Amino acid sequence: MIELKSQIQKIKLVTVLGAGAWGSALADLVKLNGYQVRLWSRRSELTLPKALEDTEIVVSAISMKGVQDVVSVVQSCPIAPQTILVTATKGLDPQTNTTPSQIWQNAFPHHPVVVLSGPNLSKEIQMQLPAATVVSSINHDAATVVQLVFSSHRFRVYTNPDPVGVELGGTLKNVIAIAAGVCDGLQLGTNAKAALVTRGLTEMVRIGTVLGAKTETFYGLSGLGDLLATCNSPLSRNYQVGYQLALGKTLDQIMTNLPGTAEGVNTCQVLMQIAQQQNISIPITEQVYRLLQGEVTPKQGLDELMLRDIKPEYHH
Template sequence: MSVKVGVVGSGSWGTALAIMLSKKGYAVNLWSWLKEESLRLAETRENLEFLPGIVIPSNVTCTSDMGECIDDVDVIVTAVPSHAVRATTENMKQYVKDGQVIVNVSKGLEESSLLRLSEVINDVIPHAKVVALSGPSHAEEVARDIPTTCVAASKHRDAAEFIQDVFMNPKFRVYTNPDIVGVELGGALKNVIALAAGICDGLSFGDNTKAALMTRGIAEIARLGVAMGAKLESFAGLSGIGDLIVTCTSMHSRNRRAGILIGQGKTLEQALKEVHMVVEGVNTTRAAYKLALKNNVEMPIVNEAYCVLFENKNPKAAVVDLMMRSKTHEMEEVVMNNYNW
């Protein structure tokens, strides 16, 4: 297969995917929003800030010119922070042509509109076929050819299957899923739970605590997802429980690292400065809090995370309040209705 790819965003994930796709023999363009950064990547053939020690192959063209990056490619990969998706898409739209597939690999929500990121892209470019690529996939491991599995989700089956073919290789397996709502929400909301998991680690709590937090966390994510039109099964998949596991347990996870620092007593601002990378879970916590209210969905972990991050609540008090909530049953109402107790 002869494919041209434009990767918009030269952070860790964008660079890792550019490297991976170039190893399949594709011509890949890698866009940086700063000219100085694109020149540095072209000269050093290494992303020293995010992926030190990983060589950027010669068939990756580094550029800060959006037209040069995406004008004549078959696949456009958007790999910018969630808060920059709309502005970046506005920059892209004059170059996007019919037939090009846009693959969004960012995980988050637009806080101002509460839209999913594929909705943001389609809001700017209505005719675009958008695929969400999500799952347990740390850039640091993908760049080093460590086996990884993701899911390509889209309303357009042909686009999802095309991206499956483009991305799959012996070290990167891709499944397809028509439920883009569930896949995007799972990928975004797990960052909130990962922040909470990090806070628990920073408080020196144990494996029992984290297991409970992750289990109840996926229940909250699924509850909101179903209320927003997602399929329940998606949250048991790669972009649901799969991504939740890796983000809550790995030190590659910037959300978990930020949570650890907050649990150790640092302010949100101090934690973000020390992590020195975009921590998507922070803005997503605000968005999730608003979505829970909008959809009348109970999300106690999200609520406590919001209070810790933005209302200066003591993390230990938040844990006590979670533990002492009113008694209830474990199963969701939709499941309980199938029991004859």
């Protein structure tokens, strides 16, 4: 405990990689707690080696497609062995099917890696509305340090010992959020949406446990909590993709006008690869995939889900 206290007292500087809405929101939270913050992006004048100089915590809030490149550059920078690496990216690498934390941990096997994920719509956090999140690591002390650095009266941070589950909760729900957007765009009502989100959670658990996550994590903030936020908010980019597809727009049109990245589009493709390899049943994800590929209309995708063989709710 004494060692942990001294580790927390040593934290002076936090570097946030990614100056989009999410990275800026995280930087603001840390700044309000009195820490010095460096915010880096590809467009900033600050070089990456300079941004990482003397930092105690590195927070990665870049989109999935940029993670591998940024990790490679960070590897060539001199960072202290006790520097904590925090990943706040939600997605899966299409080449390797790995999560962002796995990419960071493979590159930095001796550094503590912490996952930060939860129902955290960045616009609401920037408006200083109350929110909660989860930080998780196999290194409990590192997670506790990150918890204390981010916690405030408007941002409540919980720790969790299942980093794989915490990370996958935030990643898998993006696909269900696209389906929820379709549901609202087609004006199918509250009953349909409740059924969709509930069965979506079942699907998340099914994939997540195969990939090594604990079931109970999906019923927490980083699973169910994030699912509810993303499936019910027009602020969610993934929800917007589904909603606008239901209104008849093409995926290209939507993606061109969308501010930021809708990670669920890429995640959906990776999940289909994993499901085929592992023989996992993911009917909602499958229909979202077919919709994104232009193989079905939103109405046809819904009909396919409703006309599936009837079965028990749970398999014992």
